[in-house]
Amino acid sequence: MQVAGPASRRRFEAFAAGAADTLFRTGCLLTGDAGEAEDLVQETYIRLARRWHRVAAMDHPVAYARRILVNLALDGAARRSRQRAELEPAAGQPELTDESAARALRQIDDLAEFRWALARLTPRERTVLVLRYWADLPVAEVAEILGCSAGTVKSTASRAAARLAQILTHNQPPTGQRATPAASKEGPP
């Protein structure tokens, strides 16, 4: 464990304050749950603080933080995906063309519906889409984070996009799942 001086602490605190929104949003998109996202950000900060002397010298510490958060989310994802297994869309529904998929995404008028559909993907599919199309990372960087080939990232992204559109087209979220992720954390117990 390192000894952090006052200047180093101030830099960490400034970094944490600046990165909190981005990391929280990433966590929400990856898990679909504000509480889990907050826990992920907290654990990410704990890990960053342990090696802050190295992280502070990096060109893009936020990217490094995001990488930790993604790995933490994937570590905990197996449990969540098991619990949601029964909610997966039924097999045998027709594959959508990219054109139909784009149309399904364009017609989203309720963002909670998109988040709900996103949560139905497998953790890895969801992560690929979040990193590619929200974090806007190139395929090679996503592959490096996930420890797979660029080809796998491309095929996973393609499959995930098709499934996302399929879910949006063929399924409706239950009424109770339309709450915003941020609101679900602060509500009454």
Place this chain on the structure above:
Amino acid sequence: MITDELEHELRTAFARTAESITLPQQARQRLLQRNYHPATGNRRLAAGLAAAVIAAAAITVPLAAGGGSQPATAGPVIHLASYTFRLPAGYRLTTTNPPPCHAIVVFPLPASVVPAHGPVAQHPPYGAQMKAAASASGGCILAVLAPRYTPTAAMPDPEGPTGGHPVQIGPYHGVIIHTSAFVTDLRNRRQAVRHGITPGWNYWTQLYVRLPAGGSTMRDLIIGARQLPDAALINIAANGLST
């Protein structure tokens, strides 16, 4: 290969969604007020201080054992709904799957864990709502807010255990119970054994606190712990429920 049009729609959908997600002010404060840099100093001095703390603890623990609320120690926090439970130092947040916690989470292991008393009970599927923290020495704390229920005369608390010792946590009634289970199987035997969990009898403590949940409904806060004294468990609940 995804078409440019589909990629554009994906980026737009993600951008709109992300924009709609805001970090709540309370969550921001919780995240940023935490001390992520526990101070460490000269090792020799630290060793001397540790010896002094141990000596002091030997005197003060018996005095405190009679009850009274201890201040929350500076460990990680578990959030359940609007409550924040600060755990003792030395714990780290974890999932419920890896050792040492998985052996005391009954519901994912219905076939491998048999309660020591009575028939096998099927626990409610709390799932992802259950939060966990573990210590390096094999301690584990699990916390969950059980689903709401409407108490009846015949069944005042469907979640609560039978037996146990009644406790009062501020204005709330609770019960604390010492539970044991016979573990017949472990997923990662070598790692579990290293944490002190072995096939055979394992013991932990559970605290159930009945909380009003609006109207005539109630819900139970359940905190289970391994290697934690009753007073510490009660202290965690009391501090979390008072915030």
